[in-house]
Amino acid sequence: GDSGSDATETATEAATTESVVPSNVVIGSDIPYRPFEYETTSGELTGFDVDIAAAIFEEQLGVSYEFKPTSFDSIIPSLNNNNFRIIMSAMTINDQRAEQVDFSDPYFTAYQTVIVRADSEISSKEDLRGNPVGVQKGTTGAGAAEELKSEFDGELDIKSYDQINGAFQALINGQVNAVINDNTVNAGFANDRDDVVFLEGEGVAAESDQEAPPYLTLTIENYGIAFRQDDDEFRERVNEALAAIREDGTYDEIYSEYFSG
Numbered sequence: 001g002d003s004g005s006d007a008t009e010t011a012t013e014a015a016t017t018e019s020v021v022p023s024n025v026v027i028g029s030d031i032p033y034r035p036f037e038y039e040t041t042s043g044e045l046t047g048f049d050v051d052i053a054a055a056i057f058e059e060q061l062g063v064s065y066e067f068k069p070t071s072f073d074s075i076i077p078s079l080n081n082n083n084f085r086i087i088m089s090a091m092t093i094n095d096q097r098a099e100q101v102d103f104s105d106p107y108f109t110a111y112q113t114v115i116v117r118a119d120s121e122i123s124s125k126e127d128l129r130g131n132p133v134g135v136q137k138g139t140t141g142a143g144a145a146e147e148l149k150s151e152f153d154g155e156l157d158i159k160s161y162d163q164i165n166g167a168f169q170a171l172i173n174g175q176v177n178a179v180i181n182d183n184t185v186n187a188g189f190a191n192d193r194d195d196v197v198f199l200e201g202e203g204v205a206a207e208s209d210q211e212a213p214p215y216l217t218l219t220i221e222n223y224g225i226a227f228r229q230d231d232d233e234f235r236e237r238v239n240e241a242l243a244a245i246r247e248d249g250t251y252d253e254i255y256s257e258y259f260s261g
């Protein structure tokens with residue numbers, strides 16, 4: 001019956017909740033990376049990551065969120081310098097990054113793929129030898145290009161761009177003859193035009209249990225939301241929210257909005 005101590009307890013609880021889940025979640029992201037984060041023609045931010053953020057933060061956790069445009073190449077140091085609370089940027093979970101950040105549970109599967117001009121003479125992975133290929137700086141696409149370069153004993157000319165659209169533009173202009181990048185983002189670019197196509201061939205996906213995409217796959221990757229390494233409680237709350245939206249069908253609804261058959 002001591003109401004004074006009850007009040008103290010409630011206040012402490014509120015303060016703890018406030019620090020674990022911020023009232024506005026600031027999200028670092030490299031934009032545009034369509035269909036994950038990009039602006040519509042009317043200038044509205046949209047995309048798979050944006051809708052997933054809305055579902056997790058607004059619907060599940062009852063807080064607001066805001067995307068903060070950030071260079072992908074410096075996005076991890078930027079997170080660790082407290083420029084935002086988390087990263088949602090179609091970011092692949094890998095060991096190297098896991099030394100600097102903690103990831104949520106995986107929320108999307110992706111593959112590194114190669115696109116070329118439709119009139120290109122490149123029609124297999126081996127044909128890439130000696131060619132200029134475009135990648136976005138700091139990405140797993142850049143990593144896959146480095147792998148390929150060592151497979152070709154150094155015979156690959158990797159050109160890095162700050163944003164993926166720079167690499168896409170370079171492909172159209174003929175400054176590079178291929179772009180190595182995440183499959184659905186390559187598809188978002190290539191499917192809109194008839195002068196760009198995927199390089200075909202059996203890739204790593206064909207050897208896995210997962211249903212293989214109909215083009216060459218250099219890697220299989222999973223996206224995660226990145227947190228600072230001292231943010232375990234918030235990360236857990238986000239993982240619970242992610243599980244909840246998978247459970248209640250929200251995730252599938254968002255998925256089919258961007259990736260319908």
Ligand code: ARG
Nearest residue numbers: 030033089090091092139140
């Ligand atoms: N999945 C790739 C990676 O993690 C590319 C991500 C690029 N994301 C972006 N929003 N530009 O390296």
